[in-house]
Amino acid sequence: MLTALANTLPHFRHTQSGQFFLMAGPCVIEGEDMALRIAERIKHLTDKLQIPYIFKGSYRKANRSRLDSFTGIGDEKALRILQKVGREIGVPTVTDIHESEEAALAAEYVDVLQIPAFLCRQTDLLIAAAKTGKVVNIKKGQFLSGEAMKFAVDKVQESGNMNVILTERGNSFGYSDLVVDYRNLPAMQRFGVPVVMDVTHALQKPNQSSGVTGGQPALIEIIAKAAIAVGADGLFIETHPTPTTALSDGANMLPLDQLEGLLQRLTRLRDAVRPTGEVSAQGLNA
Structure with a gap:
């Protein structure tokens, strides 16, 4: 599974089906039963719709507004659950890391x-991730343009790892809000790597006065449809059986029972907008 993922990711935009891929799962690993149940349900849906699927779950949440916010059930316990999801459900897995020394540890369990x-410019972190040989998904900083992410890609690839994904998740705009500039998707695709739209994090309302991040989940479908229309290679969606009881980021997650209908509509949209041939930017501007 690891080798297949590494060989396939650079070519996701050129698969015969032309289908987008999906990174989805809970914000954070809350327990084994829930992780397996979510992964199994999404795998069933994505198999039916022929959508390549990567299970997402954070083993630890290091970036929290308040000291008393939930951060995880324990690093190795959560990482072992991610490993079990990968083995039992038969899907690749993704988790975030925050310090250079975490790269080698997490790489033992996930793909x-x-x-x-916030850490996309951290050179030591990018190099450490690259040197594990695993696929590296870099989220674009809320403070950067798509064009500026070239340097993050270069840091990983020049460290000997060509398997890079870039993920758009909105830009800071005013106070406690984000806005998505869809020009960033084609801008980052020019680097020759798959580009993902992080649908749910783009709808966050960060830095609320309560110290708990808010969100606008009613707009999930709008953000996802726009990304597919623009030509995103993949979507990133955090989902939970009951977002209101989720231990992290429940305010902007998609209820799991709404995922099937959303994916069906998105696959139809992808079929409708898929180009019959490549058109260069020069051709469009001529």
């Missing part, structure tokens, strides 16, 4: 190492 948006 994709994710670099959080």
Whole structure:
């Protein structure tokens, strides 16, 4: 599974089906039963719709507004659950890392190492992730343009790892809000790597006065449809059986029972907008 993922990711935009891929799961690993149940349900849906699937779950949440916010059930316990999901459900897995020394540890359990948006410029972290040989998913900083992410890609690839994904998740705009500039998707695709739209984090309302991040989950379908229309290679969606009881980021997660209908509509949209041939930017501007 690891080798297949590493060989396939650079070519997701050129698969015969032309289908987008999906990174989805809970914000954070809350327990084994829930993780397996979510992964199994999403795997069933994505198999039916022929959508390549990567299970997402954070083993630890290091970036919290308040000291008393939930951060995880324990690093190795959560990582072992991620490993079990991968083996039993038969899907690749992704989790985020925050410090250079976490890269080697997490790489023992998962297939994709994710670099959080706030840390996308951290050279030592990117190099450590690259040197594990795992696929590296770098989230674009809320403070950066798509074009600026070239340097993050270069740091990983020049460290000997060509398996890179870039993920758009919105830009800071005013106070406690984000806005998505869809120009960033084609801008980052020019680097020759798959580009993902992080649908749910793009709808966060960070830095609320309560110290708990808010969100706008009613707009999930709008953000996802726009990303597919623009040509995103993949979507990132956090989902939970009951977001209101989720231990992290429940305010912007998609209820699990709404995922099937959303994916059905998105696959139809992908079929409708898939180009019959490549058109260069020069051709469009001529």
